[in-house]
Amino acid sequence: MGDFESFVATASDSLLRQAWLLTGDPHKAEDLLQTVLARLWQRWDRVSDPWPYARKMLYSTYLTWWRRRWRYEVPTGELPESAVESDVALRLTVAERLASLSRMQRAVIALRFWEDLSVENTAAVLGCSTGSVKTHTARALAVLRADQLLRAEVGL
Numbered sequence: 001m002g003d004f005e006s007f008v009a010t011a012s013d014s015l016l017r018q019a020w021l022l023t024g025d026p027h028k029a030e031d032l033l034q035t036v037l038a039r040l041w042q043r044w045d046r047v048s049d050p051w052p053y054a055r056k057m058l059y060s061t062y063l064t065w066w067r068r069r070w071r072y073e074v075p076t077g078e079l080p081e082s083a084v085e086s087d088v089a090l091r092l093t094v095a096e097r098l099a100s101l102s103r104m105q106r107a108v109i110a111l112r113f114w115e116d117l118s119v120e121n122t123a124a125v126l127g128c129s130t131g132s133v134k135t136h137t138a139r140a141l142a143v144l145r146a147d148q149l150l151r152a153e154v155g156l
Contacts, residue, residue: 004044008037011051015058021110022062024099036061055115056125059107063126097144105140108133 012033019029019036036057040050047053098106104126111122112133119137123130 004041007050007054011054012037015054018055018058018110018114019062021098021114022059022106024095032058032062032065052125059111059125060127063103063107065103101140101143102136104128104132105136105143108136109140109144112137 015036016029016033019032020026023029023032036054039057039061040047040054043053044050098109101109107126108122111117111125112119117125119130119133123133126133
């Protein structure tokens with residue numbers, strides 16, 4: 001049990017950031033991570049290398065969440081805290097563009113560009129072919145490149 005607690009302490013921040021990239025919402029990201037950690041705890045005695053196992057669980061759980069009939073809160077149009085205008089606009093644009101991608105496209109983008117995995121490793125994590133990873137990457141990047149602000153600020 002102590003090993004699980006130390007794994008959670010060291011890996012939670014990174015897994016939470018990945019979950020946020022996938023969901024685009026901090027609360028949904030926390031729910032996703034909590035679901036994954038609960039499932040991981042149940043299998044802890046059978047897991048030899050927990051980090052890749054947890055990462056694969058995170059992405060596979062995210063991809064299958066569409067089956068759940070969960071109605072969550074709808075965010076408001078106004079942000080509660082103030083920030084620099086350009087940062088807010090860029091973050092909102094990135095979040096909006098990421099939200100317009102399919103689940104598989106978001107997962108591929110997060111694995112390829114956030115975690116810097118190869119096409120082959122991404123395919124292995126998602127359980128699909130390398131051709132599927134390349135197709136989803138190309139289509140997702142086309143959507144992201146369509147926005148002028150993203151091209152100017154991020155360099156897509």
